[in-house]
Amino acid sequence: xxxxxxxxxxxxxxxxxxxxxxxxxxxxxxxxxxxxxxxxxxxxxxxxxxxxxxxxxxxxxxxxxxxxxxxxxxxxxxxxxxxxxxxxxxxxxxxxxxxxxxxxxxxxxxx
Amino acid sequence: xxxxxxxxxxxxxxxxxxxxxxxxxxxxxxxxxxxxxxxxxxxxxxxxxxxxxxxxxxxxxxxxxxxxxxxxxxxxxxxxxxxxxxxxxxxxxxxxxxxxxxxxxxxxxxxxxxxxxxxxxxxxxxxxxxxxxxxxxxxxxxxxxxxxxxxxxxxxxxxxxxxxxxxxxxxxxxxxxxxxxxxxxxxxxxxxxxxxxxxxxxxxxxxxxxxxxxxxxxxxxxxxxxxxxxxxxxxxxxxxxxxxxxxxxxxxxxxxxxxxxxxxxxxxxxxxxxxxxxxxxxxxxxxxxxxxxxxxxxxxxxxxxxxxxxxxxxxxxxxxxxxxxxxxxxxxxxxxxxxxxxxxxxxxxxxxxxxxxxxxxxxxxxxxxxxxxxxxxxxxxxxxxxxxxxxxxxxxxxxxxxxxxxxxxxxxxxxxxxxxxxxxxxxxxxxxxxxxxxxxxxxxxxxxxxxxxxxxxxxxxxxxxxxxxxxxxxxxxxxxxxxxxxxxxxxxxxxxxxxxxxxxxxxxxxxxxxxxxxxxxxxxxxxxxxxxxxxxxxxx
Numbered sequence: 001x002x003x004x005x006x007x008x009x010x011x012x013x014x015x016x017x018x019x020x021x022x023x024x025x026x027x028x029x030x031x032x033x034x035x036x037x038x039x040x041x042x043x044x045x046x047x048x049x050x051x052x053x054x055x056x057x058x059x060x061x062x063x064x065x066x067x068x069x070x071x072x073x074x075x076x077x078x079x080x081x082x083x084x085x086x087x088x089x090x091x092x093x094x095x096x097x098x099x100x101x102x103x104x105x106x107x108x109x110x111x
Numbered sequence: 112x113x114x115x116x117x118x119x120x121x122x123x124x125x126x127x128x129x130x131x132x133x134x135x136x137x138x139x140x141x142x143x144x145x146x147x148x149x150x151x152x153x154x155x156x157x158x159x160x161x162x163x164x165x166x167x168x169x170x171x172x173x174x175x176x177x178x179x180x181x182x183x184x185x186x187x188x189x190x191x192x193x194x195x196x197x198x199x200x201x202x203x204x205x206x207x208x209x210x211x212x213x214x215x216x217x218x219x220x221x222x223x224x225x226x227x228x229x230x231x232x233x234x235x236x237x238x239x240x241x242x243x244x245x246x247x248x249x250x251x252x253x254x255x256x257x258x259x260x261x262x263x264x265x266x267x268x269x270x271x272x273x274x275x276x277x278x279x280x281x282x283x284x285x286x287x288x289x290x291x292x293x294x295x296x297x298x299x300x301x302x303x304x305x306x307x308x309x310x311x312x313x314x315x316x317x318x319x320x321x322x323x324x325x326x327x328x329x330x331x332x333x334x335x336x337x338x339x340x341x342x343x344x345x346x347x348x349x350x351x352x353x354x355x356x357x358x359x360x361x362x363x364x365x366x367x368x369x370x371x372x373x374x375x376x377x378x379x380x381x382x383x384x385x386x387x388x389x390x391x392x393x394x395x396x397x398x399x400x401x402x403x404x405x406x407x408x409x410x411x412x413x414x415x416x417x418x419x420x421x422x423x424x425x426x427x428x429x430x431x432x433x434x435x436x437x438x439x440x441x442x443x444x445x446x447x448x449x450x451x452x453x454x455x456x457x458x459x460x461x462x463x464x465x466x467x468x469x470x471x472x473x474x475x476x477x478x479x480x481x482x483x484x485x486x487x488x489x490x491x492x493x494x495x496x497x498x499x500x501x502x503x504x505x506x507x508x509x510x511x512x513x514x515x516x517x518x519x520x521x522x523x524x525x526x527x528x529x530x531x532x533x534x535x536x537x538x539x540x541x542x543x544x545x546x547x548x549x550x551x552x553x554x555x556x557x558x559x560x561x562x563x564x565x566x567x568x569x570x571x572x573x574x575x576x577x578x579x580x581x582x583x584x585x586x587x588x589x590x591x592x593x594x595x596x597x598x599x600x601x602x603x604x605x606x607x608x609x610x611x612x613x614x615x616x617x618x619x620x621x622x623x624x625x626x627x628x629x630x631x632x633x634x635x636x637x638x639x640x641x642x643x644x645x646x647x648x649x650x651x
Contacts, residue, residue: 007644011637024640031231038231042224049366050218050373056213057365065350067364068211073220077418080227080523084414087231088407096404105641 013106023098030090034083041079045072130362143290146459151289154322154463155303158470159190161318165311172500173646175312175507176243176482177398180636180646182317184405188240189548190413191319191396195387195417196327197273198280198465201424203534209435212353212363215428219421221380225387226414230407233388236553237397238406239642240635245394245481245545246487249552252631254560254624256492261567263483263492265544266391268571269537270480271517273390281469284636288462297522300469304517307474308481309508315439316474323464323471328416330464331423338430353432375598382602386538389545392479474641477514484510526609532583535600539578542604543570551613553639556632559617559625567615573608577601 013018048055049069056069169175182190202224207215240248244261268497278297285296307315342349357363370376387393400406485507498506507565548567551558580595617625638644 053366080311
């Protein structure tokens, strides 16, 4: 793959491969979904901090110091990290397998 | 046991208070602490040994900037965590929990939540498109000279503010913990940083960060476990005592004075989240791994360590309210830190950790700054890609030394100042100038050079002006009576402005270059998605 024109030819072949469109739409869809989940929860929480700060200090049960705020944040720390693990697992497995296949096919045709 | 724990927590808090700014601003110089200095000498000789080893392996530009691209995901995850948890974040956040309670936890989730977004939207594209600096990506299909100049200007602005904040913190911390003079402390930090970066490049910087991250995680865990053992490992028991002892009382559990109004809260959330995704020294770490797979793993490990450590900080902060706050001998004339004499092995270890933290972060920053000067400005803008690798490397080494000197001089100049605003400013600029152009260059075909330049500079200028006119600079530093801009966090205004300007100017741009730039997006897109044609790891 020494010259740029060779490289461009491979890019063109990859673009034409229906598996490439499948990869992009699947992976982008998955990444967007996870991002929307994180952003919604995070900014939902910040909206509560901004507009209803009293709710943050509300205790979950009488006599306990675990408040809505502390519980919600601990949940976010754990849940967001689990989502990163889910994404890495799928992207490094399923999605990368399609990527390798698409690149191999395209490189084969351009010598 | 309790006494030793007192000292350990105090060791964390005392310097932390100087970051918090409003508690105490100038620390008192302590008598020479030999335990701490011994521990520190051990750390320095270890890292210098690594630098010596790394220097032998730093031959090409790729070795210098990205450790040859051969770092594994796990190593890079630790190094990112080491890079990200700066002294200002670590000590500042512990102090925030100690003084303001749950406000500190809200800051921490905002510092954390950027990481999953970086993974989902950016990690693999960064690795697939970038080589040495993030400007490689923004200028991929745009005008090299103009876009790289802009990226280098905003990178250097971020790096300088962040460096000064770390240096001032370092000076105060060392004066307090080791009993060294402030100016000598700055020279020690600056000199070590220059040695690591100039001789060892990214290899040495990475290992300094990895060692620091391990020390930090181990030290923090140890302190948190010892602290929690005082309360029978009961969160309820600890919180009960903290609330009854703290002057804020129940208010500890509510958002408080750091988040006084909705605009500040939202602006903070936005700035910290997307600022993380625009910090040049963090972005640079994505180019050190073998491929997109490892880039994703880096984020998984890094965010795991960061999330874990932030929760440890929460426990340390609350425990300190009771353990340190209760003990009157630590409050001499309202000042914390008057009573550490000698100290045990624990405080020596924690001092070394804090010091390692600062060294690791300033090294990462200096390397990112040097790369902006040598790779972007010198090699691509001035020499238009015609510089040899040897010439480029020579410039980057001079640049590292230059940045070290600048950091020392500015650190001395800002000694008496509250530098807390500088971290806010660094994140604000990263979120407003770097992030919008970077994300649009990867996702939006319509982006043109004119749009990127206009939007990037608009974000940079807006972020700087808004912080300049805010209370933390206009009133506190410059001594004016009234702030011109009522909020301390610029991102809610400057970041959307950058996006809007980039969008409108790109849309209006119908020049021939703009057409060509849009057409070039398709190939870039395939490379971003598949990694085909991406920079590869060098062969050793």
